[in-house]
Amino acid sequence: MTEGWSGALAILGLAVVTVVTRNFFLFPEREVKIPLWLQRGLKVAPLAALAAVVVPEIFLTRGAFLTTWQDARLPAVLASTLYYLWRPGVLGPLLAGLAVFLPLRLVWSW
Amino acid sequence: MTPLRALLHDSHFRRGARDMLDFAPGIAAWGLVTGVAMAKSGLSLPLAVLMSLTVYAGSAQLASLPLLAAGAPLWVIWAAAFCVNLRFVIFSAQWRVHLGHLPRGRRLAIGYLLADLNLIAFQRAWPGARREEGQVRYIVGGIATIWLCWQIPSLLGIFLSEAIPTQWGLGFAGTLAMLGLTYGLMHDRSTWTAAVVAGAAAVAAYALPLKLNIVVAIAAAVAAGLLIEQAERAGQKLKRGAT
Numbered sequence: 001m002t003e004g005w006s007g008a009l010a011i012l013g014l015a016v017v018t019v020v021t022r023n024f025f026l027f028p029e030r031e032v033k034i035p036l037w038l039q040r041g042l043k044v045a046p047l048a049a050l051a052a053v054v055v056p057e058i059f060l061t062r063g064a065f066l067t068t069w070q071d072a073r074l075p076a077v078l079a080s081t082l083y084y085l086w087r088p089g090v091l092g093p094l095l096a097g098l099a100v101f102l103p104l105r106l107v108w109s110w
Numbered sequence: 111m112t113p114l115r116a117l118l119h120d121s122h123f124r125r126g127a128r129d130m131l132d133f134a135p136g137i138a139a140w141g142l143v144t145g146v147a148m149a150k151s152g153l154s155l156p157l158a159v160l161m162s163l164t165v166y167a168g169s170a171q172l173a174s175l176p177l178l179a180a181g182a183p184l185w186v187i188w189a190a191a192f193c194v195n196l197r198f199v200i201f202s203a204q205w206r207v208h209l210g211h212l213p214r215g216r217r218l219a220i221g222y223l224l225a226d227l228n229l230i231a232f233q234r235a236w237p238g239a240r241r242e243e244g245q246v247r248y249i250v251g252g253i254a255t256i257w258l259c260w261q262i263p264s265l266l267g268i269f270l271s272e273a274i275p276t277q278w279g280l281g282f283a284g285t286l287a288m289l290g291l292t293y294g295l296m297h298d299r300s301t302w303t304a305a306v307v308a309g310a311a312a313v314a315a316y317a318l319p320l321k322l323n324i325v326v327a328i329a330a331a332v333a334a335g336l337l338i339e340q341a342e343r344a345g346q347k348l349k350r351g352a353t
Contacts, residue, residue: 007153007157010184012160013187014187016188017192018164018170018195023202025199026217029214031210032203034203041336042199043301044300044301044304045332047292047296047308048307048331049173050173051308052190052312052323053176053190054289056176056312056316057282059313063316073285076286084289089290089294090136090291090294091140094143097289098286101279105278105279106278
């Protein structure tokens with residue numbers, strides 16, 4: 001775990017990332033045009049970064065692929081996905097996933 | 111009247127604040143989840159508070175938590191957050207129309223606090239994409255409201271989660287929240303391809319040191335997404351040529 005001063009440094013760096021990205025085209029005094037190909041690439045990158053973080057969090061345990069189906073994460077992701085297909089959003093699918101995850105984890109310790 | 115009180119009574123400021131209140135329950139719930147996820151990912155209490163108050167970008171915070179927990183090098187953590195935040199780079203070009211006339215310091219202070227929902231509410235309230243009187247005060251009303259609606263539940267989540275045992279695995283709430291965000295960005299073939307490639311590459315390259323699998327996955331997915339789009343456009347051109 002990144003802790004103490006290095007943790008604080010990591011977090012302040014993340015704050016700088018927020019400042020830089022949100023102000024990217026507000027910073028220059030004169031207007032800058034974004035090339036079209038860059039605009040397209042910029043649209044795919046956030047999705048790629050999220051998927052790259054999420055998928056291992058779901059299917060891997062300490063670097064190894066899941067060896068059992070009795071893992072509360074899988075039914076939770078399934079419930080979350082089904083809910084998303086029914087009603088897209090962030091909060092609904094999240095609550096649906098947790099409603100499956102918590103009983104499995106707490107009662108059956110999956 | 112002091113400038114602050116004058117601002118609080120300004121009709122544009124109030125409208126900006128009111129429009130944002132429509133989103134308040136969603137923002138609050140999202141902030142609460144992020145607060146809990148930060149505390150339960152292993153961040154110490156002061157660091158979680160520092161992250162909430164300074165980073166102020168929910169998706170980037172959530173995405174950086176597993177990387178922080180794994181002790182990834184700083185540049186990988188920052189690069190991943192930068193990619194998650196790239197949408198703001200595009201948004202900033204749109205904000206420029208409405209904020210570009212302000213002095214740089216004020217422009218950057220406002221820019222730093224502009225969340226996704228600010229743009230959504232703003233575009234609904236000011237459909238013409240041009241500079242108009244009252245816009246800046248509208249924007250400031252929105253960012254003040256969203257900041258409070260986010261920070262209070264987020265800090266509450268951090269402090270409340272002290273009482274929740276780690277075995278509950280509530281850090282997974284952050285993963286589920288990111289899952290919904292990811293689905294929301296998948297709307298055509300090139301974005302689907304990018305998501306599948308990124309997920310598969312991140313798992314396949316997991317053994318790489320320094321969490322470099324994230325970097326590999328992003329590069330592979332952006333390349334795949336752009337290729338698919340190119341191919342689709344070329345296909346359409348051919349079709350048009352044939353008829």
